[in-house]
Amino acid sequence: MAGFVIAHMYPDLLNLYGDRGNLLCLQQRMRWHGHDCRIKNIRLGEKIEYANIDMVFMGGGSDREQGLVYRDLAGRSDEFMARIEDGLPVLCICGAYQLLGTSYIAVNGQVMEGLKFFNFITRGAKNRLIGNVLIKACMDGDEISIVGFENHGGRTFFEDDTLQALGRVIKGYGNNGEDKKEGIKYKNLIGTYLHGPLLPKNPAAADFFLKAMARRRGVELDSRLDDYIEKIAHEQIKNRLLAK
Amino acid sequence: MRKILTITAGKILIFLSRMLGNQGTDFPGRAARTLYPGILKALAANIQEEIFIVTGTNGKTTTTNMIASILREKGYTLVHNTAGANMLSGITTAFIEASDLLGRKKFDYALLEVDEAFVPLLIKEVRPRVVIITNFFRDQLDRYGELDHTINLIKEGVRNTDIELVLNGDDPLISHFHNDTGLHCWYYGFAQTIYDSVESMESREGRYCVFCGHELDYQRYHYAQLGQFRCPECDNHNPDMNFTGNKLKMNPFIEMNVNDLFIQSPYQGFYNAYNILAAVSAARLVGIEDRTIQRAIAGYRPRAGRMENFIINGKRTILILVKNPTGLNQTLSTLLYDTKSKNLFIALNDNAADGRDISWIWDADVEMLADVKARIVYVVSSGQRSGDMAVRIKYSGVNPGIINIKSDLKEGIELAVAGAGETNYILSTYTALFECQKILRKLQKDDSKIVGQRQLQA
Ligand SMILES: [Zn+2]
Numbered sequence: 100m101a102g103f104v105i106a107h108m109y110p111d112l113l114n115l116y117g118d119r120g121n122l123l124c125l126q127q128r129m130r131w132h133g134h135d136c137r138i139k140n141i142r143l144g145e146k147i148e149y150a151n152i153d154m155v156f157m158g159g160g161s162d163r164e165q166g167l168v169y170r171d172l173a174g175r176s177d178e179f180m181a182r183i184e185d186g187l188p189v190l191c192i193c194g195a196y197q198l199l200g201t202s203y204i205a206v207n208g209q210v211m212e213g214l215k216f217f218n219f220i221t222r223g224a225k226n227r228l229i230g231n232v233l234i235k236a237c238m239d240g241d242e243i244s245i246v247g248f249e250n251h252g253g254r255t256f257f258e259d260d261t262l263q264a265l266g267r268v269i270k271g272y273g274n275n276g277e278d279k280k281e282g283i284k285y286k287n288l289i290g291t292y293l294h295g296p297l298l299p300k301n302p303a304a305a306d307f308f309l310k311a312m313a314r315r316r317g318v319e320l321d322s323r324l325d326d327y328i329e330k331i332a333h334e335q336i337k338n339r340l341l342a343k
Numbered sequence: 344m345r346k347i348l349t350i351t352a353g354k355i356l357i358f359l360s361r362m363l364g365n366q367g368t369d370f371p372g373r374a375a376r377t378l379y380p381g382i383l384k385a386l387a388a389n390i391q392e393e394i395f396i397v398t399g400t401n402g403k404t405t406t407t408n409m410i411a412s413i414l415r416e417k418g419y420t421l422v423h424n425t426a427g428a429n430m431l432s433g434i435t436t437a438f439i440e441a442s443d444l445l446g447r448k449k450f451d452y453a454l455l456e457v458d459e460a461f462v463p464l465l466i467k468e469v470r471p472r473v474v475i476i477t478n479f480f481r482d483q484l485d486r487y488g489e490l491d492h493t494i495n496l497i498k499e500g501v502r503n504t505d506i507e508l509v510l511n512g513d514d515p516l517i518s519h520f521h522n523d524t525g526l527h528c529w530y531y532g533f534a535q536t537i538y539d540s541v542e543s544m545e546s547r548e549g550r551y552c553v554f555c556g557h558e559l560d561y562q563r564y565h566y567a568q569l570g571q572f573r574c575p576e577c578d579n580h581n582p583d584m585n586f587t588g589n590k591l592k593m594n595p596f597i598e599m600n601v602n603d604l605f606i607q608s609p610y611q612g613f614y615n616a617y618n619i620l621a622a623v624s625a626a627r628l629v630g631i632e633d634r635t636i637q638r639a640i641a642g643y644r645p646r647a648g649r650m651e652n653f654i655i656n657g658k659r660t661i662l663i664l665v666k667n668p669t670g671l672n673q674t675l676s677t678l679l680y681d682t683k684s685k686n687l688f689i690a691l692n693d694n695a696a697d698g699r700d701i702s703w704i705w706d707a708d709v710e711m712l713a714d715v716k717a718r719i720v721y722v723v724s725s726g727q728r729s730g731d732m733a734v735r736i737k738y739s740g741v742n743p744g745i746i747n748i749k750s751d752l753k754e755g756i757e758l759a760v761a762g763a764g765e766t767n768y769i770l771s772t773y774t775a776l777f778e779c780q781k782i783l784r785k786l787q788k789d790d791s792k793i794v795g796q797r798q799l800q801a
Contacts, residue, residue, distance in 0.1 A: 229699070295701070299735070
């Protein structure tokens with residue numbers, strides 16, 4: 100039995116929309132696979148010991164909170180990016196996803212800097228993009244569908260053609276409501292607007308992270324989990340979206 | 344003339360929608376507002392004394408109903424909207440229903456429960472004297488963006504009016520209302536209680552100073568983020584209270600003193616102690632005498648969806664409305680105090696009135712269901728998002744083998760009450776609530792018929 104640790108970045112600040120469901124999901128599934136999994140909270144100013152961490156999770160927050168997080172991470176972003184290059188599994192939802200880009204331009208023209216890990220920008224807009232989403236994505240070589248709920252004012256545009264989206268929008272808005280792209284995927288990092296939360300009703304996406312975590316530790320996840328209930332939840336909303 | 348026609352049409356629509364078995368009280372009001380956009384303003388002019396608005400995330404309905412029962416106890420006539428119909432259309436329906444056909448019938452007070460986002464619009468049409476704000480918790484954010492935005496909307500709405508505010512002085516998200524609006528504010532809050540904790544439970548909003556963003560220091564938490572706080576950076580802290588809850592006891596029913604007035608209630612739970620405190624504060628502002636307040640609060644009992652009881656197959660069956668993480672937590676914690684084994688039914692819908700975004704179920708501590716004390720023996724997940732609710736319950740640690748999925752409400756309830764538990768808990772979000780109530784009433788009736796026949800045969 101291995102003991103895995105997931106760092107939950109800024110749980111006090113970034114915790115909108117049931118994001119903790121993603122952590123609960125990863126933790127439980129890892130346990131069902133027979134391994135221990137702990138959540139380590141990282142607060143403002145707290146040192147991140149990457150050597151003891153198997154995955155990083157960051158959720159969304161309001162503007163004020165995003166500003167605090169940016170200031171906390173900006174000074175130490177090089178190490179974070181190096182770990183991402185090295186294959187550290189990372190899941191960034193909504194506001195945390197936006198933070199990975201170069202900047203966020205608010206409706207009033209104010210520019211908020213991003214961590215500049217990837218060359219994309221986010222422009223604020225008055226009306227929010229809200230609703231259930233269905234995308235097609237490729238995970239571990241298989242084409243799968245992912246369902247979720249989006250609620251964001253910002254529109255994200257890739258400024259680098261080599262950036263790979265998490266998936267292609269079938270129903271809903273995605274990054275910007277225009278180019279049919281949703282989220283970003285880079286090595287073992289996923290940034291996305293999908294919450295709902297994302298992982299519990301998309302077990303294939305949860306397993307993508309579990310497998311990556313296990314692989315990095317030389318552990319095999321050999322048991323197959325029974326995803327009967329998860330599949331019903333997934334199909335329920337997928338079928339409703341496709342029927343429209 | 345247009346007013347009379349609109350009222351007549353509105354009343355007919357109310358009658359028709361009742362006949363069709365709809366509790367939906369929004370539609371007649373919406374239709375009336377299309378016929379005559381000034382209808383609400385015109386009818387609000389019939390209020391002789393004052394209009395009170397109650398808003399905030401949690402406790403609006405209970406607080407409003409308690410104030411209404413105090414005013415009725417005193418003998419005043421009221422316009423009062425029913426639970427959940429708290430947008431402009433629902434409020435318009437309430438005024439039309441109370442009115443005579445000419446639209447001239449006078450009332451002493453109007454007592455309006457209002458959804459946070461509709462406060463500014465409502466204030467433009469009716470002129471309230473007092474706005475009571477219960478608290479700001481995270482709730483159905485998908486409809487309006489984030490909490491900050493909602494709070495700003497309300498502040499903008501009341502600015503440059505002569506409204507008086509009655510505010511929860513224990514809620515740090517309300518601290519800046521006085522500075523930002525310049526309005527006269529009355530505060531209510533609790534002194535130290537034996538239920539306080541020094542550690543924060545799971546409060547997710549409002550632990551940061553609204554003035555400078557610094558994390559607040561809490562001397563004690565009463566309930567969620569409500570408590571005694573101070574900002575180490577700018578010294579922002581609880582205001583001086585006008586109405587203080589002292590000597591709170593919950594055994595399990597609530598007893599306390601509000602300033603020097605002794606209050607007893609058949610309600611339970613700290614969140615309800617806040618509702619009572621808010622209602623008593625408002626009643627004292629109006630000048631209602633002590634005896635009337637005491638009698639009204641002592642006689643005010645829970646109703647529809649707020650723990651309504653049925654007997655089905657001889658088993659106690661309790662219907663409870665759940666609509667946000669706080670409410671669900673409150674309900675789940677009461678399950679832990681009930682020692683009987685339970686069949687649990689939960690209906691999760693995602694219509695506009697429920698909140699389109701159902702991710703809030705992950706913010707509630709559903710893990711309580713997996714506690715041995717909860718004694719859950721059978722679970723049925725139902726409603727439009729039965730799958731999501733079932734997944735949530737599975738990940739809480741409940742044995743997946745006892746979790747069933749039946750989206751259809753009737754089939755789901757029938758399945759649930761056939762479970763092996765000694766008692767049935769039926770939980771539902773708003774838009775499934777009245778359907779569940781109807782199904783339970785029918786089952787209860789069938790049940791009593793069968794019992795009656797058996798007695799005849801014997
Ligand atoms: Zn401060």
